[in-house]
Amino acid sequence: MKKQINLLALTAILCLCLNSCKKSPELGTEVPDPNLPVSTAVVTVKEGDFTYTSDYPYNLNLVYFVPTDFPEVPDYHRRVSEYMLHMRAFTAKWMKHWGYGDRTFGLLTDAAKQRVRITLIRGKFLKKDYPYEGGGNKIRTEIDAYYAANPDQKTSDHYFVLVPNDLINDNRDSPFYGMGRYAYALDSEGIEVKNLGKPGPAGAYAQWVGGLFHELGHGLNLPHSKGPESEANDTNFGMELMSGGNSTYGSSPTYLSAFSAAILNKSQVFSKEKTTFYGAVTAKLTKISGKYSGGNMIISGKFSSTVPVSDVVLRFQRPSVDAGGYQAEGIRTKVIQADSFYVSIPVTDIKVKDNTPYSLQAILVHQNGALTWSDHPVQFVNGIPKFHFSSEKEEFSKAAWKVTAVTSQENGGEGPNNGLGIHMIDNDLSTIWHTRWTGSSPPALPHSVAVDMGKSNLTKGFSFVQRSGSNSSMSKELEVQISTDGTTWETVLNITLAQNNYFQYFDLPAAKTFRYFKVTAKNAYTPNPENASIAEVGAY
Structure with missing residues (x-):
């Protein structure tokens, strides 16, 4: 006889699970139609009484993984099919909303019978041998061994793995998170998509669909994120799936x-074309700048990429x-001329504007689905953004600058x-001058770099930026000569750099006109x- 648990206990269980995963997504009160438009199938698989088709060349590997002592949950094929079709329709709605068609x-899917293809894989061990940790x-x-032995059954590089559990009797220790292109979640009696939004235990069990969908998001390449505040406060949007959406x-x-839609758009299983995904990419931001004007954060940049x-x-x-980034605002920019981007963000779209340091993560979404990340320091001071990755000064162009002398440099080790x-x-900012450290007997400090600016400039000061990604060998005390x-050289500054990768500014005692300068570490x-x-x- 099944043990009955009260709603309060069930809610506590649900919250514990939803907060344990990498991401948190969910659905709104509007229930989308699970019957997506039918188009010409490019993949057809017949299994028993079902004929599964898809007009996508790549399809999610949906796996039901069964431990030796914990059988599949009764009627799992119907329930799993129903909530997977619901998730699919939800995703389609928002992809179209954001302009991705x-x-x-x-x-x-067997559209006539409203069932999806599920690969049943029987594990080698007891359920306790597949814990959360x-x-x-x-x-x-x-799973990898199964598909290696049955390569014709593999339909993409993305996997959604469901493990049977028993929520009603609180027997639920199994993986519930995303790991690369593998997402793990649980299945249990009571997870019925038809009960979403209902009061009482039926609705509470159904709400696990949100947690499942959240983990699937990870397996489809999504990080945790929330939308801008203007959307969070708009009932047409609400809670982002990859934030707290698993509970809403x-x-x-x-x-x-x-x-999220921009990242999903280039996920392999969203492609309508057969092509190569997730190959090697060499890419980086070559420039990023930020400024605050009229209540807006204007962020732009340039990039280079082999894809x-x-x-x-x-x-x-x-x-x-x-x-975990659950409260990290995610913003899509506008790509310009294939190598640049631009966006103007109302500062009110960022919820928390205290003095806590922010990492502004710029993510290049490549055509082959790969993602290139870079981090850039930002901080709000009295509610005003300070872009530590971008100079606040009107600096001279470096187009004609060249190095005329250097006493030590690293050629290869970096x-x-x-x-x-x-x-x-x-x-x-991703490249550095570094004194030589490879080879025999690297010369000791101090070391200097001399620069010709190409013409004389009336200069008020200099800016410096330390290296990113490592505290090793950050310069401390510098001498600047002009x-x-x-x-003939004149010392104008003796300064101490802070040990961070922000822009740091040092004004000259008085403006000077000169063409050459030398920095000595x-x-x-x-x-x-x-x-x-x-x-x-830089110089300004």
Whole structure:
């Protein structure tokens, strides 16, 4: 006889699970039609009484993984089919809303019988051997072995793995998270899509659909994110699926933001064309700038990539207080001329504007589904954004600048096209000048780089940026000298750089006219104070 649990206990169980995963998504009160437009099938699979078809060349591998001592939940094929079709329709609605047309994730479906294809894989071990912690990798090993032995059954590089559980009797320890292109969740009696939004235990069990969908989002390449505040406060949108949507799906407005739709648009299982996905990409932002004007944050940049970029999206995260990124605002930008992007964001679209440091994550969404991430420091001071990755000064163009002398530079150890003196004036914060550390007997500090600006400039000061991604060899004390002829030098600054990767500004005691300047690193911060580095220097 099944044990009855009260609604309060059930709600506690639900909250615990929904907060344990990488992402949190869900659906709104409007229930979309699960019957998507029918088009010509490019994939057909016959299994028993079912004929599954899809007009997508890549389809989600939907796996029902059964431990040896925990059989599949009765009537799982119907229930799983119903909530998967619901998820599919929800996704299609928002993809179309954001301008990506009639597309959703590919899934082999018997449209006449309203069933989806599920691959049943029987595990080798007991359910206790596939726990939340570590169970995902163990299950993946068996799934990979199954598809290696049955390669004709693999339909894409994305997997959604359901493990039977018993929510009614609180027997539910199994993986519930996303790991790369594998998403793990549970299935149980009571998870009925028809009960979404209903009061009492029936609605509470059904609400697990939101948690399942959230994890599927991870397996389809989505990180945690929320929409801008203007959408969060609009009942036409509500809670982003990849934020707290797992607890609102089906009971209050829930949606997929343009940020999420842009990433899904290039996920393999959303493609209508057979092509190569997730191949190697060499890409980076070559420039990013930000300014605050009229209540708006204007962010723009340029990028280079060996694979075309379809979208650039931004994510405002506070890592120190929101490590998972559940409250990170996700914003889609506008791509311009295939190598640039631009967006104007009302500052009111960022919910929290205290002094907590933000990481502005710029994500290049490539045509082959790969994502290239870069992090850029931002901070709000009295509600006003400070873009520490972008100069606040009107700096001179570096187009004619060149290095005339360098006493030490690293040629190779910092990777290709990096480490040389020229990388201190190349307008690229991802490259650095680094004193030589490879080879025998690297010369000790101090070391200097001399620069010719190409013409004389009336200069008020200098800007410096330390390297990103590592505290090693960050320069500490610098001497700055100037010259009108490149031979006779005058010291104008002795300064100490902070150990961060923000733009740092140092005004001259009085404006000076000169053509040449020399930066000497006298010492460096630990770790590795024997060497010095600088990402960028500018003059204004």
